[in-house]
Amino acid sequence: MERSIAKSYVEERARAGALVAHQIDSYNDFIVRRLQKTLNDIGKMVVELPTGEELVIKLGKVTLNEPQMKESDGSFRKILPQEARYRNLTYSTPVYVEMTPVFEEHEHDMERVEIGELPIMVKSKLCHLANMSREELIEAGEDPDDHGGYFIINGTERTIILSEEIAPNKLILQREKGVTSARINSERGGYTQRHMFERTPEGLIVVRFANLLQTPVSVVLLMKALGIESDKDVIEAITTKEDLLEDIYINIYENQVANKEEALEYIGKKMKMRQKEGREIRIMQIIDNYLLAHIGTKPEHRIKKAKYLGDVFHKMILLQKGLIDHDDIDHYANKRLRMAGDLLETLVRSVIMGRWGLVVRLQYNYQKMMKRGRKLLRLQSVVVADVFTKQVMRAMSTGTWVGGQTGVSQRLERSNFIRTLGHMRSVVSPLSATQEHFEARELHATQWGRLCAVRTPEGQSIGLRNFLALSAQATIPSNEVDETKIVSMLKTLGAETEEN
Numbered sequence: 001m002e003r004s005i006a007k008s009y010v011e012e013r014a015r016a017g018a019l020v021a022h023q024i025d026s027y028n029d030f031i032v033r034r035l036q037k038t039l040n041d042i043g044k045m046v047v048e049l050p051t052g053e054e055l056v057i058k059l060g061k062v063t064l065n066e067p068q069m070k071e072s073d074g075s076f077r078k079i080l081p082q083e084a085r086y087r088n089l090t091y092s093t094p095v096y097v098e099m100t101p102v103f104e105e106h107e108h109d110m111e112r113v114e115i116g117e118l119p120i121m122v123k124s125k126l127c128h129l130a131n132m133s134r135e136e137l138i139e140a141g142e143d144p145d146d147h148g149g150y151f152i153i154n155g156t157e158r159t160i161i162l163s164e165e166i167a168p169n170k171l172i173l174q175r176e177k178g179v180t181s182a183r184i185n186s187e188r189g190g191y192t193q194r195h196m197f198e199r200t201p202e203g204l205i206v207v208r209f210a211n212l213l214q215t216p217v218s219v220v221l222l223m224k225a226l227g228i229e230s231d232k233d234v235i236e237a238i239t240t241k242e243d244l245l246e247d248i249y250i251n252i253y254e255n256q257v258a259n260k261e262e263a264l265e266y267i268g269k270k271m272k273m274r275q276k277e278g279r280e281i282r283i284m285q286i287i288d289n290y291l292l293a294h295i296g297t298k299p300e301h302r303i304k305k306a307k308y309l310g311d312v313f314h315k316m317i318l319l320q321k322g323l324i325d326h327d328d329i330d331h332y333a334n335k336r337l338r339m340a341g342d343l344l345e346t347l348v349r350s351v352i353m354g355r356w357g358l359v360v361r362l363q364y365n366y367q368k369m370m371k372r373g374r375k376l377l378r379l380q381s382v383v384v385a386d387v388f389t390k391q392v393m394r395a396m397s398t399g400t401w402v403g404g405q406t407g408v409s410q411r412l413e414r415s416n417f418i419r420t421l422g423h424m425r426s427v428v429s430p431l432s433a434t435q436e437h438f439e440a441r442e443l444h445a446t447q448w449g450r451l452c453a454v455r456t457p458e459g460q461s462i463g464l465r466n467f468l469a470l471s472a473q474a475t476i477p478s479n480e481v482d483e484t485k486i487v488s489m490l491k492t493l494g495a496e497t498e499e500n
Contacts, residue, residue, distance in 0.1 A: 010470065017123065020149030020424050022474035023160070023340050027121040029476045030341035036062050038349050039097060041189045047363045049370055053104070057362075057379065060098030060110065066128055067093045067120045081122050081129065081152055082141045088155030090393060092117040093126060099379050111379045115358060116388025118348075119396055121340065123148020149424050150412050153397045157412040162427045162468075163338040163405075168192060169294045171312060172334055173319050175326040180319050182312060188293040190349045195292070197312055199320060203250045205313050210290035215270045219309050220251045225263040225287065226306035237310035239317070247317045330439055332446040337427060337474055343401065343408060350402040351391045361387045405430075425468040427451065433460040440464065 010019075017024070039059045047055040069079045069089060084091040095118050100110045120126050129142055137144040150159040166172065168187035175181070182197040186209075195209045198216070206216035220234055228234055231252050238248055257263045261280075268279045288297050292305045318324045327334060352358045365382040395401055399409040413423040431437050441463025443453055451466045468474070478486075 006470070017147050018473070019421050020123075020147040022162070022337075022468070023149035023424055024121060024124050025476055026339035026341035026474070027344070028125045028341075029479075030344050031064055031118075031124070031126060033479055034341055034345045035064075035095075035348065038190065038345055038352075042349075042352060045359045045362060047366050049367065051370070055366065056102040058100040058102060060100065062098075063096040063112070064118065064126060065093050066126050067091050078128060080140055080142065081127075084152045085155055085157070089152075090117070090119060090154055091122065091152035092119045092393075094385075095388070099383075101379060113379050113383050114385050115352075115383060116385045116392065118392065119151045119153060121148065122146070122150055122152065145417075147421070147424075151396060151409075153393060153409075156397070157414070158396060158409050159412045159424050160340040160343055160409050161407065162425075162474075163343070163408070164335055164427055164429045164466075165338055166329070167334050167336045170334065171315070172327045172329055173315060173324070174329065175319055180316055182316055184292075186292050186294045188297070190345055191293070193290050193293055197316060199316055202254070203247055204254055205251060205316055207309075210286060217267060217270060218251060218255050219313050220248075221255050221257055221263050221266060222287070222291070223306045223309050224257055224260055225267060225283070226302040226309075227260065228303070228306045228310075229259045234310070237307055239314045244314070244317050244321075247320075248313075251313075330442075330444050332444065332450055339474060339476075341476065346402050347392060347395055351388055354391075356387075357391070358383070358387055422455075422467055427466045427468060429464040429466075431464055433464055437464070 039062055042059060044059060045057040047057065049055055067079050067084075068076045070076055079089065079091065081091055083089065094114045095116055096112050097115050098110050099113045101108045123130055123146075127148065129137060129140075129148065132140065132142075134144040150157050152158075166183070166185055168185045171182055171184045173180075173182045180199040184195045186193045186195060193209060195207060197205065197207045197219070199205055205219045207219055207222065208216050223234055223237065228237055234252065235245065235248050239245075255266070257266060264280050264283050267283050271283070273279045273282065284299075287305075288299065288302070292308060295301055295304050295308060315324065319326060350357065354360075361384050362382055365384065369382065396409050399407050401408040407428070410423070413419045429440065431440055443463075447453065447466075449469055450472050452469050455467045456462055457465055
């Protein structure tokens with residue numbers, strides 16, 4: 001009975017393509033919403049000209065077409081995955097972006113510029129096979145039972161491996177060997193900034209964040225720098241319970257900082273900023289952009305950040321006194337899976353804004369043309385499409401991703417049908433396989449129905465490389481429309497917004 005139920009379940013899901021739906025749905029979300037959102041977040045590119053003036057290029061709507069290839073005579077025609085395999089081609093499509101140059105406060109005509117090519121996932125919305133019937137697939141020379149969910153790069157089938165990570169924007173309290181600590185991965189606009197809170201043996205609550213501020217800084221000090229200046233307001237932002245005040249007093253009196261100016265001066269010394277001129281502005285820029293960026297990055301968000309720090313302080317005191325339990329970092333509610341759409345969004349953002357990315361090359365080309373005496377040029381003549389294409393394809397073909405991640409993209413296992421599906425449903429932990437990590441390797445009760453309880457490789461990777469359970473389905477992040485519906489529903493139930 002159990003076997004017949006499992007068999008019918010698999011056959012039904014297989015016909016619907018649900019066994020690799022997590023790959024296709026995530027990629028569709030990327031091309032429909034996330035790619036445009038990435039360009040909207042970037043907003044504009046600023047080119048510094050040799051004359052000292054600035055050319056601002058506003059980024060607009062992004063357009064993707066169905067996969068096509070360019071013939072030797074310059075014409076375009078559609079291409080199917082089978083031809084890409086046989087001819088060692090990349091199954092991709094050009095990416096067009098509407099760009100509007102603004103020079104000397106004058107907005108010029110909008111141009112539709114090709115910035116490069118993006119690989120197309122087989123059976124995704126842009127794939128020619130997505131809407132073909134079984135008979136049409138056979139006629140086109142395609143496997144009608146192929147689920148898709150992979151890419152074809154230079155004729156080689158490659159799949160993006162799901163990556164397991166700590167849930168972003170969620171505070172996780174920890175206590176190990178008597179040390180109380182907390183962590184939160186603050187994520188905003190595709191960038192993640194890790195924050196580490198710790199209680200020192202002296203009773204101070206300190207935090208490390210941003211690469212520019214590796215030295216731990218007192219949480220109370222940051223609260224004063226953010227605008228909660230008086231000791232009374234600091235205490236009220238943390239707690240008013242008398243039995244917890246002693247820990248707060250230790251932190252206040254240890255720092256001996258009276259107001260915001262003194263707090264910023266102390267942080268400046270920590271960062272070894274010798275020049276006093278502009279130091280305060282620079283420190284506040286770091287705090288705005290890197291400290292708890294998911295709350296906001298504007299000056300009006302500083303008080304919210306200070307109150308959040310007070311809440312973290314309060315919870316760490318409670319944890320230290322044993323009044324609350326620590327969080328289980330291996331609990332699957334504290335983890336998320338990064339799928340194809342998430343990883344491609346990170347890659348595209350890096351290719352556009354990176355050290356040798358599209359913006360840097362555009363600025364270099366424009367400056368070179370200006371030195372030759374040429375004035376405002378057509379943007380397509382200075383946008384090097386090969387920069388975007390080569391960097392994206394290099395990452396896809398080698399598996400080396402942003403931040404030094406390796407093995408993100410792998411050659412698709414084709415030894416048999418089951419191995420192929422298993423490869424596209426594998427989940428990899430970022431932890432090093434050469435270290436022990438006993439607790440992370442163990443089977444956790446919350447993995448039931450999410451990860452397979454049996455299948456994992458032997459040896460160093462045991463427990464760190466897993467596979468989605470047969471019944472598991474991965475959801476994609478909610479969009480703005482979904483969030484609006486949820487907020488509207490909560491208001492009808494009587495919930496009030498923070499402004500009210």
